[in-house]
Amino acid sequence: MYKKLLLVLLFFNCSAAFAETIRTDVLVIGGGASGVAAAIQSARSKIKTMLVEQGPWLGGSMTSGGMCILEGNRNLASGIYAEFRGHIRDFYKARLGYDTTRNAPLRFEPYTGAAILKRITDTVKNLTVKMNTPFTAIKKDGTGWEVTIIQAGKPVTIKAKLVVDATELGDVTAAAGVLLTSGFDSRADTKEALAPQNATNQIQDISYLTILRDYGRAADRTIAKPEGYEANEYACLKSADIKKMLASAQLPNDKYLIKWSDCGNQYSVTSDDLKPESREATFRKARLRTLGLIYYLQTALGYKNLGLTDDFKTPDHLPYIPFIRENRRSAGVVRMVLDDIYTPYTRGSQLYRTSIAVGDATPGQHYSVAGAPYINYPPFPAYSIPLGAVVVKDQENLLVTEKAMSVTHLVNGSITYPSVQMTLGQGVGATAAYCIFFETTTKNLRPRIIQGEILDFKGMLMPFADIKTTDRDYRAIQQVGATGLLQGIQKPNGNSAQVLFVPDSTVHTAEVKPFLNEIYSRSFLWFNKEKPGELFTIANLLSYISEMTLRDPKNLQDDMQKAWKTYYKFTTDFNANRAVTRREFAVLANRFFNPFARKVDISGRLVN
Template structure:
């Protein structure tokens, strides 16, 4: 009998232990903009994926932090970010006054945004989402990782081939032992002309956003005076156009997002404040500061009709988390700097060739008056984010997103933006899927395979604002753009600059000759023999294709003439003497020469 009891206890213990270990191919920790997109992409790439989020909502900054007026990437509806935008517009399209313009600033109620993301994840096969699920530890497990989470009040072990740190502040990478840098980098360190001469340990302030609702002129929604309230902290708001400031944050259903700089709800922050040991106490002070702003708005500025909306089920009705703009950054395989934004084609490293995401968010500079140098950014370029910025140098199969990415301080001011991070997350999900599917590590990434997967799911590699996803040759132009065979052209518009493909302009010989000679040995012979003019013609392109593919010139010409409009749907007439357009060139070069198939390393260097 005793032996039977021991046997039963042993079997029960074995079953219990087994039940407490979960195996997955991809584990995403953090359900913010990047984490949600990463999990969706990993699962859509047909890899078993698990997402754990300590809080009750998906969306991070855009939802749980209340940053629900999103301007960045309005002209770049890349992949999952574009999908989310469409769902939000569809939800509100029948609301009177809601702007459904394709590139309008996106405005939504945080709860609605979180619900939309949850609905999307619920439809994705191979994806398990665990909300209200904190994690406590991470350690190496062969080439993968072992993570401890708290599930149903019990410690549970997750074994994953690849882990994506999608926390707002790089907590997972820090716990794993990764080294970080923070604050302003020096000009000597990054080579950035706009960086200060010496490094400065100053990061952007956080904002604890508030959502208020207009309850009508006669309503009095004045809150209890917050602890430690000091009206002098908000005195600079007197004399300002508060109605306009509120309108800038207008949301559907008579709600307003309050995210005011200066003496509003912006709150000074250090890297030490954001460390796990100090975070709760620091957050409590930041919350009180925002409550003080609301009290001041109601009592000193006469807006007692504005009350904190019950959107967030927190005791004070403020968002679950603050809007964090910056934390510490990892040391990745490479670091993206401002030169990769402003001069992507003139750098020794051609990082645009390794692009996994795009961004165009204007860089923020949120510091207290006189506490940090002001950076005079020229009109900010739309840019690509390189694969190497999410790959850790010394830790296999642990990818980083959000504010932990390997970028300079001056780049983080844009790349941290939620819509940009949703694009980054999709790139991270495709990268993790590559490692898991091919049973390899982040030291053996194939850039082109990862980029091809992203293009399959309608993601942008290059931020060409004039090439829409519905264009039947969107992929061709993206792929040719990612090789550098045809380079984008910047167009300044106020404080920003778009990158355009200009598909209807003609191709010059000077722009394609260097690339052709770089990767095709026979190109030297061809250019010496043909001596094309300043404008590259249709005939030049067919002749070059014939040279490289060893196709009979006459056969190629006859076939192309038949297919020109019938198959390729080109609008111009077939004319061997006419300069070829960038669209025509991209389509035909991509098909017959396939420059995108050329392998590149993480620095963008062509590998033979």
């Protein structure tokens, strides 16, 4: 009897122990903008995926942190970010005054954004989401990882083949022992002309943002005086146009996002202040800074009708997390520098060829401490984010997003913007799925296959603002653009610069000849024989296609003339003697000699 009882107890103890270990292919730690997109894409690529988030909401800084006015990537909305943006606009479009123009900044209430992300993840097969689940430890397990989380107050082990660190502060990367740097890089280190001579430990300020609501002229929503309040800390606001500042920060339902610089709600930190042992004290001081701003606004400036909302279920009604712009950056397989943005086509490494996402946010420079270097950026172009910047150099099967990416300080100011990170997350999810599907590791990545998966799900590789994802030739233009055969054209506008494909402009021989000669051995002979003029004609292109594919020239031209408007849907008339447009060139090149099929390595070099 006792032996049977002992066997039963032993069986249940073994079952309980077994239940404490969870297995998944991809584990995404952190449910912020990048993490939720990475998890969605990985699962949609038919890979068993788990997402763990320590807080109550998905969305990270753009929901839990209150950063709910998104200007970045509004001209480049694609894939999962376009899906999220569409759901937000559909939710609010019936509201009077809500701006639904195609590239308007996206405005939403934080809990609405979080609810929409949850609704999306609830519909994704192969995806398990665990909320209110902190990560506590990580260690190597062969080529995969063993991760400890806290679930229902107890430690649980997750064995994952690949881990994505999508935490706000790069905590997983730090715990895995990855080399990390922070602050301004020196010019000697990065070779960036705009970098300061000497490195510093200074990083951008953090901010506890806040959502205020107008409760009516007669209302008095004044909060209690915060601990340590000093009115003179906010005195620069006396000369500010508060009404204009509020108007630019308006949200639906008479609410306002307060994200003010100078003497507003920024709080100066270094990376040491954001270490786990220092965070509680740092965040408490940053919260008091924001509460002081609210109190000053209500008392010294007379806006007592503006009061805190109950959007966040915290004791002081401030967001669950601060808006963190920067922390420590990992050592990746490649490091993205400013020249990869300003002059991507003329560098030794052609990192744009490995792009997994795009961005167009203008770099922030949020420093309230005196003496921080100010960088006079020329008009900042839209850019591609290279695959190698999310791949940790010395650890297999660990990908990084958010603030831990392998970029320089001067690039970081743009790339950590929430909507850029959501766009990036899709590329990271496709990369994770590639490793699992092909049973390989991050040491053996093939950029073109990963990029193909991103394009399958309407993601974007090249930041062409004039080619929408709904364009009939979108994929062909993206693929040809990712080879460098037809390069993007920067168009400055104020402090930024769009990158355009200009599909109706004509192709110059000088722009396509170098690349064609680089990738095809017979190209050199063709150019010497045909000697095309300054403008590359349709006849030139058909002759080149005939040379590369061994098609009969007369039959090719006859077939092309018949299919010009019916199959290819070109709007121009077929005339072999006129200059070919960039759209026509991209479509036909992609179809007949497919330069995108040429393999590239993780630095963008062509592989034979």
